[in-house]
Amino acid sequence: MANNEYDAIVIGSGISGGWAAKELTEKGLKVLMLERGQNIEHLKDYKNAHKENWDFPHRDLPTQAMKLDYPVLKRDYPLNEKTLGMWANEKENPYVEDKRFDWYRGYHVGGRSLLWGRQSYRLNKEDFEANGKEGVGVDWPIRYDDLAPWYDYVEKFAGISGNRDGLDVLPDGVYQPPMPMNIVEKDVAARVKKAFKGTRHIVHGRTSNMTESKPEQGRVHCQYRNKCWLGCPFGGYFSTQASTLPAAVKTGNLTLRPFSIVKEILFDKDKQRATGVEIIDAETNQTYVFKSKIIFVNASAFNSAWILMNSATDVWEGGLGSSSGELGHNVMDHHFRVGASADVEGYDDKYTYGRRPSGFYVPRFRNWGNDKRDYLRGFGYQGGASRSGWQKDIAELGIGANLKDAITEPGPWTIGMTAFGEMLPHHDNRIYLNKKVTDKWGLPVLAMDVEIKENELKMRKDMQQDAMDMFEAAGLKNVQGWDADYAPGMGIHEMGTARMGRDPKTSVLNAHNQVWDAPNVFVTDGAAMTSASCVNPSLTYMALTARAADFAVEELKRGNL
Amino acid sequence: MERRELLKLIATATGTALFAGSAFAYKDIAPVPLSDTLFSKDDVALLNEMAEVIIPQTDTPGAKAANVGATMAVLITDCYTPLLQKTFMKGLKAIDEVSKAQFDKHFLQLSTQQRETLFNQLDVEAKAANLANGVYQGVETGKPSQWEPGTDEPTPHYFTLLKQLTLYCFFTSKVGATKVLRYVAIPGRYDGAYPYKKGDKAWAT
Numbered sequence: 126m127a128n129n130e131y132d133a134i135v136i137g138s139g140i141s142g143g144w145a146a147k148e149l150t151e152k153g154l155k156v157l158m159l160e161r162g163q164n165i166e167h168l169k170d171y172k173n174a175h176k177e178n179w180d181f182p183h184r185d186l187p188t189q190a191m192k193l194d195y196p197v198l199k200r201d202y203p204l205n206e207k208t209l210g211m212w213a214n215e216k217e218n219p220y221v222e223d224k225r226f227d228w229y230r231g232y233h234v235g236g237r238s239l240l241w242g243r244q245s246y247r248l249n250k251e252d253f254e255a256n257g258k259e260g261v262g263v264d265w266p267i268r269y270d271d272l273a274p275w276y277d278y279v280e281k282f283a284g285i286s287g288n289r290d291g292l293d294v295l296p297d298g299v300y301q302p303p304m305p306m307n308i309v310e311k312d313v314a315a316r317v318k319k320a321f322k323g324t325r326h327i328v329h330g331r332t333s334n335m336t337e338s339k340p341e342q343g344r345v346h347c348q349y350r351n352k353c354w355l356g357c358p359f360g361g362y363f364s365t366q367a368s369t370l371p372a373a374v375k376t377g378n379l380t381l382r383p384f385s386i387v388k389e390i391l392f393d394k395d396k397q398r399a400t401g402v403e404i405i406d407a408e409t410n411q412t413y414v415f416k417s418k419i420i421f422v423n424a425s426a427f428n429s430a431w432i433l434m435n436s437a438t439d440v441w442e443g444g445l446g447s448s449s450g451e452l453g454h455n456v457m458d459h460h461f462r463v464g465a466s467a468d469v470e471g472y473d474d475k476y477t478y479g480r481r482p483s484g485f486y487v488p489r490f491r492n493w494g495n496d497k498r499d500y501l502r503g504f505g506y507q508g509g510a511s512r513s514g515w516q517k518d519i520a521e522l523g524i525g526a527n528l529k530d531a532i533t534e535p536g537p538w539t540i541g542m543t544a545f546g547e548m549l550p551h552h553d554n555r556i557y558l559n560k561k562v563t564d565k566w567g568l569p570v571l572a573m574d575v576e577i578k579e580n581e582l583k584m585r586k587d588m589q590q591d592a593m594d595m596f597e598a599a600g601l602k603n604v605q606g607w608d609a610d611y612a613p614g615m616g617i618h619e620m621g622t623a624r625m626g627r628d629p630k631t632s633v634l635n636a637h638n639q640v641w642d643a644p645n646v647f648v649t650d651g652a653a654m655t656s657a658s659c660v661n662p663s664l665t666y667m668a669l670t671a672r673a674a675d676f677a678v679e680e681l682k683r684g685n686l
Numbered sequence: 687m688e689r690r691e692l693l694k695l696i697a698t699a700t701g702t703a704l705f706a707g708s709a710f711a712y713k714d715i716a717p718v719p720l721s722d723t724l725f726s727k728d729d730v731a732l733l734n735e736m737a738e739v740i741i742p743q744t745d746t747p748g749a750k751a752a753n754v755g756a757t758m759a760v761l762i763t764d765c766y767t768p769l770l771q772k773t774f775m776k777g778l779k780a781i782d783e784v785s786k787a788q789f790d791k792h793f794l795q796l797s798t799q800q801r802e803t804l805f806n807q808l809d810v811e812a813k814a815a816n817l818a819n820g821v822y823q824g825v826e827t828g829k830p831s832q833w834e835p836g837t838d839e840p841t842p843h844y845f846t847l848l849k850q851l852t853l854y855c856f857f858t859s860k861v862g863a864t865k866v867l868r869y870v871a872i873p874g875r876y877d878g879a880y881p882y883k884k885g886d887k888a889w890a891t
Contacts, residue, residue, distance in 0.1 A: 165711055172712045177871070178858040178891070182718045184757065185858075186831035188764040210713040233711050307878025349873040351891075356712065476882035479873035480891065514888040515857045515867065518824040523809050524740045524849070525802055529748075532827075532853070533867055535888040 131157040131380070132681075134402055134417040136387050136432065139236025141650040141666040142423030143365030143373070144279065148674035149421070150378035154681075157415055158373070159385040159404060161424075162213075162232035165239070167366035171356025173207050181206040200227055201615055203240075208354050211240060217565040226573035227614035228427065234383055236425065237617070238364040240354055243333040243482065244507065245285045245363075246660035247276050247296045251493075256656050259501055262455060262550035263626040265655045266636035269296070275668035283363040283667065284339055286347075286483075287331030295328070295488040295660075301337045303329035304347070304483045308475050309510040309538050313599050314485070320598035325490045330483040330507065333363035342368060349479035362482070384408045386566060390420060390445060390646060392437035398686070399436075399445075399646045405566050419645045419677050419686055423670070426456075426651035427556055430622035431571055433633070433640070433648070434558050446623055446633040446640045446648075453557050455550035455624055456575045457657040459616035462609040463585050465592035466541035467601035469510060476512060476535060484509030487542065487595075489659055491587055500583040501549065504659045506592060508542025540601065544588035547659040549580050550621050554613075575613040585611075618662050620654035638673040645686040649673045718760045724771065725759035733758050735794060736781070737852040739801045741862075749852055752861035758851045765831040769841060777844025781808070805845075812843035821846070830854055863890035 132154035135145045146158045164170075178184050187195075187204045198204040198212050213230035220228060231237040250269040257264030273296075280299040289297035306314065306329055314327035334347040344360035344367055353362050360367035373379040384407040391400045391414065401416035422429045430453045434444035446452045484507055490496065491503035513536035522528045559572040589606040596604045626632020629641035638653055640646040649670040651662060658665075680686050720727065733755030741749040762774055781804070785793045789800050796804065816825060819840045826849050833839060842850070856862040863869045867890040 163711060170712060172714050174712075175871075177860070177869075178863065179860040182715055182760055183765055183831070184761070184854065186761065186765050186829060188831070189767065189835070190764065192834065206713075206715055208712070209715065210711040305876055305878045310878070349876050350871070473884075474882055476880045476886070477876070477878055477889075478870075478880040479876035480889075481876045481878075512888070514890070515853065516827045519826055520813070520823060524805050526742055526744050529741050529744060529746075529866075533887050534885070535882070 129413070129415045131155045131415065131417045133157070133419045133421065133677075134159060134415055135421045135423060136402065137236060137423035137425065137428070137650070138234045138365055138370070138381070139231065139423065139425060139650070140238045140241065140363075140365065140663050141670045142236065142421070143238060143369030144667050144670040145421040145423055145647075145649065145674055146373040146379055147369040148671050149678065150373045150376040152674070152678045153378065154678065155378050155380075156373070157380045157382060157417065159387055159402070159415075160234045160236075160381065160383045161386045161407060162234065162383065164234045164381070164383040165356070165366065167360070167371070168356075168358055171358060174352065174355045174358045176207070176355070197227055198229065200612070201229075203229055208240065211354075218570075219562060219564060220570045221559045221562055221572035223572055223574040224576050225612045226575055227612050228573070228619075229614070229617050230425070230428075234381065235365040235370075239356055239366065241663060242617075242661060243353065243362050244486070244661040245280070245283070245287070245331050245333050245664040246486075247298055248272075248658045248660060248665055249294055249296050251294075252656065252658040255502065256550075261501065261656070263624065263628070263631050263655060266625050266627045266632075271636075272665070272668050272672065275672040276664065279664065279667040279671055283333055283368060283664075284335040284337070284344070285331055285333055285363075285664070286336040288329040290326065290328045292326060292328075292488055294490070294493055295486075298331070300331065301335055304332065304334065304336060304481050305329075306485055307477050307510055309469050309472055309540065310485050312472075313469065313510065313540060313596075313601070316599035317595050321595070324494070324496075325487065325595060327485050327487055330486045332483040334482050335361055342371065344368070347482065349481055351480035351482045353482050385413075386568070387424070387432050388412065388435065388568065390422075390432060390436035390643075392440065392445060392643060394437070394440050397643065399643050405568075407566070410566065418681060419647065421670075421674070421677075422646060422648040422652075423650045426619040426622050426654075427571055429648050429650055429652040430556060431558070433623060435569075437643070441642070445643055445646065448642055449629060449631060449633050451552070451624060451631060452633050453622050454552050454555045455621040456554040456556060456613070456619065457548045457550055457621040457654065458575075458613050459545045459618045459657065459659065459661075460548055460577050460581050460585065460611045460613075461543055461545045461616055462611045463588045463607065464506065464508070464541065464543040465589065465596055465604060465606045466539060467596040467605070468603040469538040469540055469601055472538055481509075485542075491584075491591070498583075498587065500580045502547040502580070502584070502659065504544045504546035504584060504588050506542040506544050508540065510538055510540040512536055512538050540596065542592055544592065545616065545659055545661070546581060546584045546588055547657050548577060550624070550656060551578060556622060573614075577611065577613065618651065618657070620651040620657050620662060623648050623652040624655045625653050626655060637676045638669060644680075647673045647677055718764065720756065720759060723759040723763040724775075725763070730755040730759055732778070732794065736805075736848060737856070739798075739805045740849055740852045741856050746866045747861050749856050752856050752859035754852055754855035754859065757855040757859070761830050761851060761855065767833050767835045767837075769835075770833055770847065773841050773844050774847050777848065780844060784808070808845040809849070812845035812849070815843040816846055826850055827853055857890065
């Protein structure tokens with residue numbers, strides 16, 4: 126190819142890759158964004174966005190054939206007709222489970238920004254300091270104040286709705302008005318506040334579903350259809366397609382190349398700099414080389430580590446960034462699928478209108494303030510109250526008109542919440558290359574060796590019991606705790622495989638997300654996380670990316686890269 | 687040179703964003719014709735008649751009006767395990783046999799009242815059988831796709847399978863969701879204290 130040189134290459138087009146492309150192109154760099162999967166064009170390719178259940182031949186249910194095709198995906202809720210094709214083809218993209226690991230991958234332009242949960246919270250001050258104080262993993266090389274202005278910056282652009290609650294544990298951001306709580310949630314929130322004397326809070330969920338339109342981005346506020354995963358025809362929530370990609374395209378500085386699997390980052394060992402990447406065209410199997418001054422690795426936590434492991438292996442056997450001995454290690458997720466539900470009496474004359482794609486949030490209260498437990502860190506809850514629909518339990522109902530009448534009326538109010546717990550970084554929770562197994566393109570695959578340990582298991586007891594206690598204390602009836610079991614990966618929050626740190630001997634990245642061994646390579650997705658916090662992580666990837674991009678361009682100008 | 691290659695070259699050379707091809711994500715899944723199912727037109731008619739006993743037409747349409755039989759045929763064929771299929775097929779025969787034993791008629795020859803009597807009986811029998819076999823509570827409004835080959839999860843009574851399919855196919859149908867339940871495609875707002883009075887219908891989703 127005649128012209129294969131760029132100022133910057135961004136590997137991956139999901140939440141963090143989209144941000145890298147936007148920031149770098151807006152700062153005037155010519156950017157090539159590489160995506161291993163197909164293109165999905167905003168609006169045009171959201172083919173199911175206006176379809177209803179009855180438009181799907183199996184009414185959205187997985188078929189036995191689909192289950193055979195997706196042996197991992199079928200383990201949890203994401204396997205359905207509406208989003209079929211939006212998850213990585215498991216036959217073409219195998220991986221090895223030394224221990225069970227549920228890996229849910231979105232291999233297409235936009236990545237999981239089209240499939241995410243959209244809950245958007247900031248890490249708090251303590252989250253950045255706890256590792257150092259407690260001697261867990263390594264200390265974050267940055268503090269909350271380093272990231273705070275970048276949280277402001279990305280929240281404002283992405284459009285996050287939420288309430289400013291004034292809680293240290295859940296720092297407030299730049300928000301649009303929150304999605305409302307319903308009448309029952311408000312009541313239970315007030316009762317919980319009273320019962321726990323202001324130490325536990327039920328607050329509005331903070332979500333990238335907008336409550337105010339952004340005409341400058343061509344985005345309309347959320348229409349309460351709750352069909353986010355089908356691609357939003359209104360651009361009502363943050364995705365690469367709705368938000369960062371149009372901004373990057375508008376600069377005229379972006380080239381997006383789908384079907385481009387990055388095989389390795391090319392490394393000049395004399396200059397100690399990356400020079401570009403080699404890719405395989407996923408459709409033609411041909412390889413191409415693209416050159417650039419800087420590289421942003423945003424392939425999702427595990428695949429970013431995979432790329433590093435396959436790069437500069439002539440210098441370091443374990444790949445670029447492996448000199449620390451930490452590349453691929455310290456895998457974290459959020460452990461969840463445990464919580465409680467309860468019946469709420471009264472409010473028979475109230476119902477809800479609209480399908481709110483969010484709910485309430487209970488910020489962490491364990492090991493916070495004066496609270497001390499026999500484990501470290503804590504968890505938050507996400508939940509909601511509603512009246513059941515036709516899916517309610519009808520064990521007492523027979524057949525015919527009586528059944529029809531009863532089942533078509535809403536049931537009483539119920540409330541439920543699920544805990545999301547912090548997982549500690551452990552060196553021996555790791556992923557590594559298994560060269561005996563290859564994917565469709567002959568590339569070695571990842572092996573997963575990750576488990577939750579004692580700290581998480583102890584925490585899970587509180588995660589269930591505390592939820593029950595809160596509902597009991599609020600005077601709710603028929604309180605039931607549950608633990609539906611968790612396998613690593615199910616949180617779809619993979620983190621930690623190329624962590625940031627203060628010392629090249631114990632971390633892969635420095636305080637600006639530069640690979641210690643190749644300062645013109647930046648990793649700003651989940652791989653960079655030094656600890657997991659218990660809040661949903663994507664907003665932090667956005668902020669880290671914008672911050673690193675700003676730094677990268679300044680360093681380029683200074684001639685340091 | 688392939689057109690795609692050319693497009694890539696142009697895009698690379700011009701530095702404009704490349705939007706190649708059409709996505710096959712968000713798959714456009716084609717309807718399943720009856721010929722691809724285990725059922726005939728007569729079978730679908732029979733399934734509709736049976737489903738109508740469970741969800742009859744009242745002041746709103748019933749199962750037959752939603753043609754749930756056609757969807758049941760597809761779900762049984764594609765979403766069921768072989769074991770479940772067998773259980774269901776044997777169940778259809780069993781219904782007819784009970785019908786003959788009790789009323790000396792085929793199911794389709796029964797009066798509406800006789801059908802109700804028969805199904806009320808079977809519903810009671812099914813609930814007891816499920817309880818004895820350890821089938822999970824709430825199975826009647828569960829999803830017909832939740833069983834897998836080789837699972838040790840107990841198989842529900844055949845009548846429960848019929849009832850579950852009827853409810854699922856009915857309430858996910860356009861008729862069931864929009865004419866019997868309530869459905870608004872684009873609500874546009876959220877009201878967390880929306881007025882409700884007894885008799886108002888539930889939202890479909």
